[in-house]
Amino acid sequence: MTVLRILVPVKRVIDYAVKPRVNASRTAVETTGVKMSMNPFDELSLEESVRLRERHTSKIVSDILAFSAGPTKAQDTLRTAMAMGADRALHVDTGTSESDLEPLAVAKLLREVVNGEDRNLVILGKQSIDDDSGQTGQMLAGLLGWSQATQASKVELLEGGRLRVTKEVDGGEEVVEAALPMVVTTDLRLNEPRYASLPNIMKAKKKPMEKKKLSDYNIEFKKRLETIQVVEPAPRKGGGKVENVDDLIVRLKELGAL
Amino acid sequence: MSSLLVLSRSLLARRTVPVVLSRSLLCSRFASTKHTPNFKPPTSEDLVELRERVREFTKREIPEEFAASVDRTNAFPGEMWAKMGSAGFLGITAEEEYGGLELGYQAHCIVMEEISRASGSIGLSYAAHSQLCVNQLTLNGTAEQKQRFLPGLISGEKVGALAMSEHSSGSDVVSMKSTCKKVDGGWLLNGTKMWITNGPEADVVVVYAKSEPTKGSKGITAMILEKGMKGFSCARKLDKLGMRGSNTGELIFEDVFVPFGNQIGETNRGVKVLMEGLDLERLVLSAGPLGIMQACLDVALPYVHQRKQFGIPIAHNQLIQAKLADMHIKLSAARAYTHAAARAVDEGTIDTKDCAGAILFASDRATECALDTIQCLGGNGYVNELPAGRLLRDAKLYEIGAGTTQVRQIVIGRAFNKEFADQVI
Numbered sequence: 001m002t003v004l005r006i007l008v009p010v011k012r013v014i015d016y017a018v019k020p021r022v023n024a025s026r027t028a029v030e031t032t033g034v035k036m037s038m039n040p041f042d043e044l045s046l047e048e049s050v051r052l053r054e055r056h057t058s059k060i061v062s063d064i065l066a067f068s069a070g071p072t073k074a075q076d077t078l079r080t081a082m083a084m085g086a087d088r089a090l091h092v093d094t095g096t097s098e099s100d101l102e103p104l105a106v107a108k109l110l111r112e113v114v115n116g117e118d119r120n121l122v123i124l125g126k127q128s129i130d131d132d133s134g135q136t137g138q139m140l141a142g143l144l145g146w147s148q149a150t151q152a153s154k155v156e157l158l159e160g161g162r163l164r165v166t167k168e169v170d171g172g173e174e175v176v177e178a179a180l181p182m183v184v185t186t187d188l189r190l191n192e193p194r195y196a197s198l199p200n201i202m203k204a205k206k207k208p209m210e211k212k213k214l215s216d217y218n219i220e221f222k223k224r225l226e227t228i229q230v231v232e233p234a235p236r237k238g239g240g241k242v243e244n245v246d247d248l249i250v251r252l253k254e255l256g257a258l
Numbered sequence: 259m260s261s262l263l264v265l266s267r268s269l270l271a272r273r274t275v276p277v278v279l280s281r282s283l284l285c286s287r288f289a290s291t292k293h294t295p296n297f298k299p300p301t302s303e304d305l306v307e308l309r310e311r312v313r314e315f316t317k318r319e320i321p322e323e324f325a326a327s328v329d330r331t332n333a334f335p336g337e338m339w340a341k342m343g344s345a346g347f348l349g350i351t352a353e354e355e356y357g358g359l360e361l362g363y364q365a366h367c368i369v370m371e372e373i374s375r376a377s378g379s380i381g382l383s384y385a386a387h388s389q390l391c392v393n394q395l396t397l398n399g400t401a402e403q404k405q406r407f408l409p410g411l412i413s414g415e416k417v418g419a420l421a422m423s424e425h426s427s428g429s430d431v432v433s434m435k436s437t438c439k440k441v442d443g444g445w446l447l448n449g450t451k452m453w454i455t456n457g458p459e460a461d462v463v464v465v466y467a468k469s470e471p472t473k474g475s476k477g478i479t480a481m482i483l484e485k486g487m488k489g490f491s492c493a494r495k496l497d498k499l500g501m502r503g504s505n506t507g508e509l510i511f512e513d514v515f516v517p518f519g520n521q522i523g524e525t526n527r528g529v530k531v532l533m534e535g536l537d538l539e540r541l542v543l544s545a546g547p548l549g550i551m552q553a554c555l556d557v558a559l560p561y562v563h564q565r566k567q568f569g570i571p572i573a574h575n576q577l578i579q580a581k582l583a584d585m586h587i588k589l590s591a592a593r594a595y596t597h598a599a600a601r602a603v604d605e606g607t608i609d610t611k612d613c614a615g616a617i618l619f620a621s622d623r624a625t626e627c628a629l630d631t632i633q634c635l636g637g638n639g640y641v642n643e644l645p646a647g648r649l650l651r652d653a654k655l656y657e658i659g660a661g662t663t664q665v666r667q668i669v670i671g672r673a674f675n676k677e678f679a680d681q682v683i
Contacts, residue, residue, distance in 0.1 A: 017317075076307075195314050198346030198359055201307070 002161030002180060004061045006049045007119040008086060009110055010042040012070050012077040013130040022230050029130070029230065038077045041125025043084070043193035044186040048155055049123055050085035051191060056157065063087050067113055069094055069101060075209065082204035083196030089209040090117075092217070100223055103131075107139035108219045114144060119181070121163075126151050126185040137185035147178035151187040292397060292538060292608065294353045294360045299604040308361070309368050315345050316376035322645060325377035328503035329648050334459050335503060336417075338380060339387075343414020347373070348388050352396045356408035363538065364600040366393075367545040371593075374549025375556070378652030379504035381546050382659075386455035386504075387411070389542040390535070391418025394464050395482070398522050398531050403482065407462050419460035421451035421483075421509055422532060428453075429665045432475045432529065436467040436511060444517040445469070445481060450493075450510050455659075457507030458495045461485045465511075466528050473526065480528035482520040489514040500651025537613040540660055541603060544596045544617035547624030547656045551589040554624075554631040554649055558585065561644075562634050572634075581630045588623040595619055611673045618666040621656035628653040 014020055014029065015037040023030040038046075046066065053061035066081035068074040069092040078089035090113065094101060101109075114122060127134035141148035149165035153173065156164040160179075167174045168187050196204070214221060242248045252258045300308070319341055328335050342348055350366040352358025359365070366389065374381030392411050395404060410416040427434045436449025447467055457463070463483040470477025483490055489512040496506045523531045559582070562573035572578050599612040628650035632639035639646040657663045 195318065195345070196311065197344055198308070198311060198350075198361075199357075200346075201311060202359060 002120075003059070004052065004121050004157075004180075005117070005119050006052070006061060006064045007067060007110070007114060007117065007122045008042070008045045008049050008064060008081065009067045009106075009122070009124045009136075010046065010077055010081050011039040011068060011125075011128045011130075012036050012074045013039045013128055016040055016129060022232050026229050026231065027227060036073065036077075038080055039125055039128045039130075040193075041127060041129070041186055041188075042081075044188070044190050045123040045125055045184075046081055046084050046086060047191045047193040048152075048184075048186060050194075052155070052157060053085070060157065065090060065113075065117055065119070067110070068092070069106060069109055069214075071095065075211075078209060079201070079204050080196055082207045082209075083201040084194060085200075086207075088207055090212065091209060092212045092214060094214055101221065102224060103133045103135035104139055104224070105219065105221045106136050107143055109217060110136070110140050111143045112217050112219065114140075121180060122183045123155075124183070124185055126187055137183055141183040144181070144183070146181050146183050148183040148185075149176050149178065150185040152184050153187050153189045155184060155190070292534075292603065293362060294351070294358070294396065296354065297360045297362055297604075299601075300361055300365055304361075305364055305368055308365055309372060311345075312347070312369050312372040315342075315347075316372055320373070320376035320380060322376075325380070326645060326648070328377060328379055329500075330502075330642075332497075332502040334383065334456075334505045335380060336459065339414035339417060341414070342373075342384065343412060347384070348414055349392055349396075349408065349412035350388060351393045352408055352412055353404070356396075356404055357412035358392075358396070358408070362600075362604040363541060364597060364604050366542050367548075367596055367600045370542055370545035371549040371552070374546045375552045376549075377503075378546065378550050378553075378649070378655075379501045381549055382501050382652075382655065383456050383504040385539075385543050385546060386420065387418045389539055390420035390455075391460075391462060391464055393538065393542075394420060394531070394535050395522075397535070398480070399482075402519070403522070407482065411462060416461035417456055417459045418462045418464075419454055419456035420464040420535075421454045421457070422466050423453050424450060425452045429662060431532070432478070434466065434468060434478070435471075436465070437471055438467040438469050438479055438481070438516070440469070441515070444515055444519075445479070445521070447481070447483070447489075447511045447514040447516055450508060452508050453496070453659075454507050454509050455504060457509050458492045458505040463509070464522065465509075466532055467511075469526055469528075475529045477526050478528035478532065479525050480522040480531045481516045482522060483511075483514065483516065484520075487514050487516070499654065500648065501655045502651075536661070537608050537610055538603070540617045540666070541596070541599055541613045543656065543660045544592075544599075544613075544620045547617070547620040547653060548589065548593050548596060550624045550649055550653045550656075551585070551592065551620075551627045553645070554627040555585055555589065557645055557649070558582070558631045558634045561638070578634060581634055585627045585630055588627055592616075592620040592623050611670045614661070614666040614669040617656065617660065618663055618670075621653070622663060624653040624656060625650065 014031060015035040018035055020029045049064045064086045066078050066086035066089045068078050072093055075091050078091055082089055122140060124137050137150060138148060149167060151167045152165045153168045154166035158164055162177055162179050163182055164177045165184060167176060242251055346359060347369050349358030350361050350369055354360055370381060370385055373384050395407055411418045422431050424434050438445040438447045449467060464480060465483050466478050466480050468477050469479040491510050492507040493510045494508055498506060562578055563571045565572050596616045599616045602609060631649060632646045635644060635646050638644050
């Protein structure tokens with residue numbers, strides 16, 4: 001019987017409920033004094049890992065490792081991950097250069113972790129809500145030469161170490177099957193993540209967290225992209241009102257929408 | 259409200275301080291007995307994290323529409339108990355072995371504040387359950403009683419309450435008329451209790467009754483009542499101004515047999531259990547008005563910045579700015595007072611004056627803030643589509659429940675009288 005050793009990468013991002021603001025020098029989004037939380041897609045990954053464990057009575061999931069590369073504060077996010085059910089955590093401290101890690105660098109870092117920690121399943125969010133790059137999972141699968149299933153809305157473990165993943169695609173669903181090892185990226189309808197209960201938060205404080213630095217890995221973290229300027233989207237212009245459906249149709253025709 | 263009561267003249271005067279320390283400590287006593295054995299005061303980081311966790315819960319589980327519907331329907335949200343139980347909120351001060359967290363009173367105040375911020379009435383029922391019932395059992399129950407009652411109460415499977423006040427015994431609670439008579443194997447309880455928070459739902463009720471009616475405060479015994487005991491019923495659910503959905507009831511006891519196994523503390527020493535619980539009850543309840551004040555700002559601040567009159571946001575007028583400043587200051591000062599008192603308790607000192615003072619100050623300020631919120635919202639503040647009216651109705655309770663403002667003033671005054679007793683010439 002295949003035993004799952006799962007890696008769940010998580011990212012500390014601006015909380016989804018916060019309205020982001022551009023900083024004064026227009027180089028990035030302001031993060032100081034802003035509430036930060038776990039990337040919501042990563043919550044889905046973690047929840048799915050825990051549910052894989054809970055769905056199968058036998059000890060099919062032997063280990064859930066939560067990983068984060070980010071500032072020291074990312075350790076809070078990892079504690080949350082452990083309170084939600086990860087067994088242990090690995091933090092790679094990036095100092096203040098959090099925003100400097102591009103998807104390829106993160107994917108290379110994850111490859112090192114996958115090899116070093118002997119993982120056979122990586123479940124990660126399809127994107128992080130700050131950069132919205134949506135690339136890391138695919139790049140990691142490419143670097144590892146593993147099968148990948150992106151935008152998962154359902155994950156089933158089959159006999160013989162295979163996964164069946166239902167993916168959300170334009171116009172419907174696509175069902176794929178592959179043998180482990182595998183990379184899965186998660187989409188919003190996969191599950192509804194639990195919140196960490198206070199007793200589990202207390203227990204998470206006793207779970208092991210390994211701390212490393214970027215320099216512990218032999219990877220080139222050079223930036224390939226240069227941010228020239230960050231600007232707020234133009235404010236939305238108010239729409240017009242129409243009296244009835246006929247007026248609406250006339251107006252839509254005027255605008256060339258019909 | 260499970261105790262609209264709260265002091266016995268004779269008792270306060272006789273409350274003894276075991277060791278005479280310096281004058282400033284005269285009215286304080288060491289609180290080590292008010293915590294579970296494994297308790298360690300939490301760090302400020304722990305408390306910040308705790309607040310965030312509770313907020314995450316209330317944002318998901320007690321959104322404004324839900325709080326409004328609890329108020330509108332006046333129906334106790336029973337499903338919330340299992341949810342709060344699984345989140346770990348119901349046994350903040352209780353021992354880990356029964357499912358509690360042993361986090362102490364600062365933590366309990368934070369959870370109480372954040373729940374009250376989302377819904378004043380759920381906050382009130384929460385405190386009646388987790389402080390008046392769970393914490394009272396934690397501090398005074400036997401190991402066997404805790405094993406029997408706490409796991410169900412802490413998981414949220416059962417609802418708890420505490421019953422002191424009676425029709426004719428509100429502020430003067432020791433004049434209670436409910437009696438318990440010793441019979442073979444236990445007590446026979448008779449009488450009524452009034453204004454009992456969670457009374458209509460409660461599965462487990464801590465009750466006080468006169469075991470020696472002629473002995474005043476020295477003839478009261480505390481016991482645990484369970485739903486389903488023969489002769490125990492809730493006569494009616496009271497129709498209240500605010501705190502709707504936190505059900506308040508009148509309890510009736512007709513020859514209820516309560517086995518000795520359910521007695522709390524020693525016979526005729528129930529008033530000790532009662533009075534010692536009151537300081538902590540006032541302290542934890544003082545976080546209720548804090549939550550309501552925060553809710554006032556949560557409603558008023560966005561409104562006054564979005565609402566434009568004369569071409570500018572009304573918040574840019576100095577008369578509105580003055581109200582915003584006052585509300586902020588009142589909340590901040592009240593919060594600082596409650597947390598200072600709670601911290602002192604967690605570090606080992608209970609000061610009766612500050613437990614009464616914290617809730618006195620916070621509750622008066624909360625009513626003021628709610629009135630200002632209505633004023634800031636103008637016509638929209640007076641209609642029930644926005645929560646301003648509910649905040650006012652909920653806030654007013656805290657000037658009455660757990661001792662009225664006036665009783666709290668008496669408590670503080672008498673504490674001084676006691677400290678200066680030797681200087682009366």
